Amino acid sequence: xxxxxxxxxxxxxxxxxxxxxxxxxxxxxxxxxxxxxxxxxxxxxxxxxxxxxxxxxxxxxxxxxxxxxxxxxxxxxxxxxxxxxxxxxxxxxxxxxxxxxxxxxxxxxxxxxxxxxxxxxxxxxxxxxxxxxxxxxxxxxxxxxxxxxxxxxxxxxxxxxxxxxxxxxxxxxxxxxxxxxxxxxxxxxxxxxxxxxxxxxxxxxxxxxxxxxxxxxxxxxxxxxxxxxxxxxxxxxxxxxxxxxxxxxxxxxxxxxxxxxxxxxxxxxxxxxxxxxxxxx
Numbered sequence: 001x002x003x004x005x006x007x008x009x010x011x012x013x014x015x016x017x018x019x020x021x022x023x024x025x026x027x028x029x030x031x032x033x034x035x036x037x038x039x040x041x042x043x044x045x046x047x048x049x050x051x052x053x054x055x056x057x058x059x060x061x062x063x064x065x066x067x068x069x070x071x072x073x074x075x076x077x078x079x080x081x082x083x084x085x086x087x088x089x090x091x092x093x094x095x096x097x098x099x100x101x102x103x104x105x106x107x108x109x110x111x112x113x114x115x116x117x118x119x120x121x122x123x124x125x126x127x128x129x130x131x132x133x134x135x136x137x138x139x140x141x142x143x144x145x146x147x148x149x150x151x152x153x154x155x156x157x158x159x160x161x162x163x164x165x166x167x168x169x170x171x172x173x174x175x176x177x178x179x180x181x182x183x184x185x186x187x188x189x190x191x192x193x194x195x196x197x198x199x200x201x202x203x204x205x206x207x208x209x210x211x212x213x214x215x216x217x218x219x220x221x222x223x224x225x226x227x228x229x230x231x232x233x234x235x236x237x238x239x240x241x242x243x244x245x246x247x248x249x250x251x252x253x254x255x256x257x258x259x260x261x262x263x264x265x266x267x268x269x270x271x272x273x274x275x276x277x278x279x280x281x
Contacts, residue, residue: 002061008068010048010109011192014075018082018218019190020044021273030274031267038278039270047267048192054109057155067162071105078102082218091177091243099177099223103195103215104168108161110193111265117164118157133206134160134167171207176242178224179217183253187271188216191264198259200232212237214259219271221245222256 013027020029027044054068062069081095081102091099107113120130135141147159182188196214197207207213210232213225224237240246248256261268 002065005051006055006065006068007049007051008054010050010053010111011106011194012071012075012078013044014078015106015194016044016047016269019188019216019269019271028273030270030272032270032279034264034266034268036279038276039274040276042267054158054161055155056158057151067108067158067165070162071109074098074101074105082221085179085217085221085245089245091179096177096243097173099215099217100169100172100175101165103172103213103223103225104165106195106215107168107197108165110195112193113195114157114161117161121156121160131160134163137167137170139163139166168207172213172225175213175225175227178226178237178240178242179245180222180224180237180240180256181245181247182220182222182271183248183250186253187219188222189257189260189271190216190269191260192267192269193263193265196259196263200230214256216260224256 016029017027020027022028028041029044029047030039031042031047032039054071055064056066058064077098081091081098084095085091117130120126131141131144135144144160144163148156151159194215198212198214199208200210200212202208202210209227210230211227212232212235213223215223215225217223224240226235226238236252
């Protein structure tokens with residue numbers, strides 16, 4: 001029997017442990033909270049956890065917890081992908097599919113993206129365009145509208161988020177994947193909003209063909225995704241071999257770190273243990 005009130009992570013423990021460390025059987029991450037004057041530690045089990053945030057408004061738990069339970073299944077595959085990249089020095093086809101789902105799932109869980117989707121869904125000017133877009137690959141807009149009407153305005157975002165994730169997976173499977181190695185032992189940092197979506201000034205779609213996407217996979221690797229038919233060819237990362245591990249120079253590493261740092265919602269997460277440190281000069 002599932003609990004009535006379930007604490008659910010916006011950023012999963014499995015993902016956070018790729019950047020964390022263990023002490024006395026407890027996992028932590030070193031973080032900096034926006035506007036704080038010093039760094040600190042967060043217990044991974046409690047970090048980004050909120051009650052029932054992904055629940056659907058249905059009585060039966062198999063429907064109410066469908067998104068969360070499906071996400072948990074996906075989580076079990078993630079460490080296998082990281083281990084395979086380390087051992088095989090490449091990204092195999094089946095693991096591209098997993099990462100497409102993983103990136104889509106993170107987008108559907110984190111606050112800034114969800115707040116944006118909620119705004120699109122609840123605004124009369126954007127609602128129809130939003131629903132039409134997430135139904136481009138076969139979902140029924142009539143089915144979604146019927147579900148939303150039956151709820152009388154309750155929880156509209158969580159009803160649509162499964163359709164959104166399916167849509168994003170279709171889009172992301174059309175992108176190319178490049179694995180970027182960290183630079184000279186510095187590691188990749190991440191944040192409580194891990195997926196960096198650079199639309200390159202094109203806002204016609206949620207993920208336009210011109211988009212470039214970054215996701216720190218672990219302290220060792222960062223994923224870069226792009227579409228080969230984009231008109232924008234200026235990013236030097238597009239010249240790196242797809243599905244392979246590539247090394248960066250100092251300048252490229254710093255540019256990506258800057259994108260990751262600025263993408264946080266509330267917390268920046270460091271790749272190693274850092275003793276709580278004052279940031280005051």
